[in-house]
Amino acid sequence: MGLLNSDQRKLELVVQSGLLLAKNLDLQTIVQAATDAGLELCGAQFGAFFYNVLDKHGERYALYTLSGVAREKFAKFPMPRNTGVFAPTFEGTGIVRSADITKDPRYGQNAPYKGMPEGHLPVRSYLAVPVKASSGEVLGGLFYGHEEAGIFELECEELLAMVAAQAAAAIENVRLREQLTRKIADLEKSKLNLMNVSGHVTALAAIVESSDDVILSKDLNGRITSWNQAAVQIFGFSKEEMVGRPIFDLVPAHLHEEERAILGRIRNGEKLENYETLRLSKDGRTLHVDLGISPLRDSSGAVVGSSSILRDLTRRKNMEKALIQAEKLAAAGRMAATIAHEINNPLEAVLNLVFLIKTNAANSSQVLAYAEDAETELIRIAHLARQTLGFYREHSAVALISISSLVADVLRIYGPRCKTVGALVKASLNSEARLVLRTGEMMQVISNLIINAIYAMPDGGDLSVTVEDIMKDDGPAVRLSIEDTGCGIPHQHRERIFEPFFTTRHTIGTGIGLFIARQFVEGHGGTIEFETSTDPSGHGTCFSIVLPQQTVYADILLDSQLNRSVRF
Ligand SMILES: Nc1ncnc2c1ncn2[C@@H]1O[C@H](COP(=O)(O)OP(=O)(O)OP(=O)(O)O)[C@@H](O)[C@H]1O
Ligand SMILES: [Mg+2]
Incomplete structure (x- = not known):
């Protein structure tokens, strides 16, 4: 392509390329158009535009477009480096125009090629213009060449400078637009995040509202800042009534000190879990509650208040009480039924015997026999009354006595009976310690x-009774x-x-012997345990x-000795 000789045509070309560049938003098209316009304007054989691009992460890398020459011709050469001939263009210090670049003193100074690499297009006439952004940043450079020397005239510098300025503006436009697009995308993303966050907040708020537990928050002075629906239900105060009011309005007066201590702990960033205490409802009821309190922090981590989860245990406590009461009533009922049954039978017998005595009044030996039978039955009733109604307990004085001597007394009473059933008694009464006992x-x-x-030994066996002193962690014991060797x-x-x-x-037992034994032993501060085996061997x-x-x-004995006459 020859040199353009019409100034008019050149101007048109500049304006056209300017328009093309201005309306284009694709970087590749812009730089290609600029390279082409430059080529035509200065009558070069071939031209190139090396330019810096930013990838989507904002990192810089170099690209190029070619004009007047097929891309393959360049593909195998490395990018021009910022050395020698190229430095003024890449550093943006000025235009380089040379009638014969091979004669330029800057030419051929750098390894490895010392001039143009082998196979490179032959270049004598050389013109290179930096493409600079308005900020002064070098965006790239336009390079033109011709195999003949002396092709590019001074006027070409001006024309290419105009194309370079237009290209720079267009590239900047693209960059701005890209930046803008990125910003919009970022904004969209943060808007989306914000929407997600606000979605979470709404969901959390719904959870708080629908919770069966009271969830409330308060500031560090104990003023309530939020109050959920369960709080309304359990305490009877509406949100409007409670928000802004001190938590102390819900705390019984004798627990205000405790609440102050809790607030102090929260201020220090402590948590409180499963804390059972009392609160007051609007209608003055005392509520048993289980509290969990966590400090609330601002974005800098400073404690600004606390959130409390509170469960009303009143119903549970009442139910527990009711259950215990019901259990007690049931036990009392069972006891009454047993006593009635146990007492009714011998009483019936006694009534019959009394009837017989009355009708046989003349026969004294018969009367005596009936009377003895009646006596046995009455003794049984008396025993039952003592067992069940704590007869012994009421008449049980404390005394300083050794267990060995008590056991000896009991064995004396039951010795004959043991003999009858064939139980061989082996007694080792080795403790002399005297204890204060009922x-x-x-x-x-x-x-x-x-x-x-x-x-347990209806067919006989061994009955070993041992009393010994032992040492326990908390002192001497017996x-x-x-x-x-019974059934187990x-x-x-x-x-x-x-x-x-x-x-x-069932025929002879009431089933309260061991129950009472445990009560009595534990009442003395002792323990009762058993080991048993049903193994045939x-x-x-x-x-x-x-x-x-x-x-x-x-201690009681000591008191009673001092007062001389106390009985228990
Ligand atoms: N030495 C033992 N050998 C085998 N079973 C025993 C022995 N001691 C207690 N038991 C079992 O424990 C049950 C409860 O004993 P407990 O002394 O409380 O009541 P009971 O002897 O049946 O009636 P009572 O109220 O007249 O004492 C007995 O019915 C029996 O089944
Ligand atoms: Mg018994």
Whole structure:
């Protein structure tokens, strides 16, 4: 292509390329158009535009377009480096125009090519113009060449400078637009995030509102800042009534100090979990509540208030109370039924015997026999009354006595009976320690254990009774063991034998012997345990009672001795 000789045509070309560049938004098209316009304007054989682009991460890399030459001709050459001939263009310091670049002193100074790489298009005439943004930043450079020397005239510099300025403006436009697009995308994203956040907030608010537990927040002075629907239901105060009011309005006066301490702990960033306390409702009821409090922090991490989750335990507590009450009533009912049954039978017998006595009044020996039978029945009733109604307890004075001597007394009473059933008694009464005991109670406990053992050995066996001093962590104690070689207690009964009215001896037992024994022993500060086996090769049961030598009645005895006449 020859040199354009019409100024008019050149101007037109500049204006056209300007318009083309201005309305184009694709970088590749812009730089191609600029390269082409430059080529035509200065009559070069070939031209190139090396330009810097920013990728979507904002990182810079170089691209190029060519004009007047096929791309393959350039493809195998590396990008021109910022050295020698190219430096003024890439650094933006000025236009380089050379009639014969191979003669330029800057030419051929750099390794590895020392001039043009082999196979490069032959270039003599050379013209390079930096493309600079308005900020002074170098966006790239327009390079033109011709194989003949002296092609580019001074006028070409001006024309190319205009094309470079237009290209720079167009590139800047593209960049601005890209930046804008990125910003809009970022904004869209943050708007979306914001929408998500606000969605979460709405969802959380709905959860808080619909929670069955009271959820409230308060500031560091204890003023309520939020109040959910459950709070309205449980406390009876509306949101409008409570927000802004001090939490102390819900706290019973005697717990204000405790609440102040809680607020102090929250201020220090502490949490509170499963804290059972009391609160007041609008209608003045005291509510049992379970509290969990966590500090609320602002974005800098400073504690600005607290959020509380509060569960109303009043119903649960009331239900527990009702259950216990019901259990007590049921137990009392069972007891009454048992007593009625147990007492009715012998009473019936006594009534019959009295009738017989009256009708046989003349026969004194017969009357005596009936009277003796009646006496036996009445003794049974008396025993039952003592067992069930705490007769012994009421008449149980405290005394300083050794367990060994109490056991000896009981064995004297039951010795004959043991003999009858073939139970061989082996007694090792090795403790002399004297303890302050309610003797009546302890006699009843020991009697019951011995009778139980006798019942367990209907065909005879060994009954070993041992009393010994032992040392426990909390001081000296006495252990009483009553061991039989009887039937043993089956697995399914072991958990239940201390329950009131649990008995397997329905005709003769009331099932309260062990229940009462435990009460009495524990009442002295002692323990009662058992080991048992139903194994055919070695069955039997051993009950052990351990009593501290310093029983809980020791002080009472001292008092009673001082006052001389106290009975319990
Ligand atoms: N030494 C033992 N060997 C086997 N079973 C025993 C022994 N001691 C207690 N039991 C079992 O424990 C149950 C409860 O004993 P507990 O002394 O409380 O009541 P009871 O003897 O049946 O009646 P009572 O109220 O007249 O004492 C007995 O019915 C029996 O099944
Ligand atoms: Mg018993």
